[in-house]
Amino acid sequence: MSAQAVLFDVPGPRARRTYRVIGVVAVLVLLGLLALVVRGLANPADNQFTAEKWRPFLDPVTWTAYLLPGLLNTLKAAAIAVVLSIAVGFVLGVGRLSQSRVLRLLCGVYVELFRSVPVLVMMIFSYFFAVFVVGVTGDAASLFGVVAGLTLYNSAVIAELIRSGVFSLPKGQREAGLAVGLTPFQTMTAILLPQAVTAMLPSLLSQLVVILKDTALGYIINFSELIRGGQNFSTNVGNLIPTFIVLAAIFILINYSLTFVARLVERRLQRSAKGGPPANPDDPTLLPAGGAGALAPSQG
Template identity: 50%
Template sequence: MSTASVLFDAPGPRARVRNRIISVVTIVIAALIVWAVVAKLASKGQLTAAKWQPFLTGNLWKTYVLPGVEGTLTAAGLSIVLALILGFLLGMGRLSHVGFIRWPSAVIVEFFRAVPVLIMMIFAYFLFALYDVFMSTHLALAGVVTGLTLYNGAVIAEIVRAGVNSLPRGQSEAAAALGLRWGQTMRSILLPQAITSMLPVLVSQLVVVLKDTAIGYQITFVEMVRQGTVVGSSYGNYIPALIVIALLMISANFALSVAATRLERRLRRSKRAGVPLQTQAALEPGD
């Protein structure tokens, strides 16, 4: 007789054997698919040493790869900072008790969440070009940053609103009992707690910002993926070029995730160490 688990009954002897067989068959099929793909690429000459040789030269990195890395990191960095600022402002606006602040914030958030990022990039690019807002050399960067900021700022606003609303109502009630105003409650009590709980979701969204810079090739923006295809076209090594670009993208995303994880741990430690026990007891829900 199988013992009960939290979500389902633990498999019996026959089920365990069947699961092992299914796992082995799945692994074998996956290995065969990988082998077939690698063999096909090898037959086309995409995995020979000659195709990887250009990446050992400094000229390729200086001419193609590094400008793409610089463009991607620049656009992502600017978009992340601006989207966080816009997102927190709109999120606070949606949480406001003042109607003429809350309703416009809600309209802006819903509008920019509904419009595709590429459409906003193209619109901003041609709008800036029409009115000479930026120099021609910065037009593509401005279009990419504008599109990413507006879309992701709207998404972050919803993350902020959901994070604050997920906190126990006792937090707000305790703050009101202490005589704190809405702004003081948000700044001193609710937001610090919400930010810590929101960090995993925020990191996921920031990774999306980094990856979506690749869409900027539609408005001639120089970024990593575009430069990878240029390398493949110039040297005839599309697969090695895209593998290298993929590794660079994975490294950037991993670094962002590691930095956010360390920040989350630091915030949790500082919150535990910095809040007096009397304040913690006063803010506990139900007291």
């Protein structure tokens, strides 16, 4: 089975033709919608493409005072939340697969609870928890609220991805590990988890992109991320639509870069799993010490 067919069957000729037709129709519909949007923005009564509305982006102060500080805060919050979400998600995923019924129950309650609560609600709750319980205020409280909310939700999602990846593996993998004398925990960590992570890597990396985008919800709790910086800037110069177009382009560039890196990682993991190309038996460098005569059977 190829790496592309781990989670679904390979489409046949008829299905591929159907996908092409659907893709062409979807592209035409999107181009039509884009044309309508551009036509509306270019309305002579309030043209959003005039040079006056875009000229402020040529001023270095725009970037140093508004956009770049917000971008750095977005990346910082996303990086912390990604690390914590992966760590907690792996622990929860393994816990849900544990032999202990109590541990499975506790991890299951966590996962089902925090997967069902909106991220924004968890951010607000974490923010006020930091202010009134922990005693943290200001930017630190906002950062805590964003990171905690993202971690609580995304760790639960990653735990389910890990569990689904393990369940997608053939049962013989676990039985083989137990047959050679490994404990259930060793079988999980040495055999099942590496394969599950490789199988679910596209979904895992897509979830990391979601974490980056969800940092924009932090403006509700006064977190100075990229969207809030853009709002403050557009309020001063009066170019809201061009500002949000620029912010959208920044997010697209960052997320595309993450997706590109994710594909490189996925391909490298797949090559490592396959073990590389087979050795050439005619290669003289592969002969053992003693030359070709060492390969000949001994004459007794």
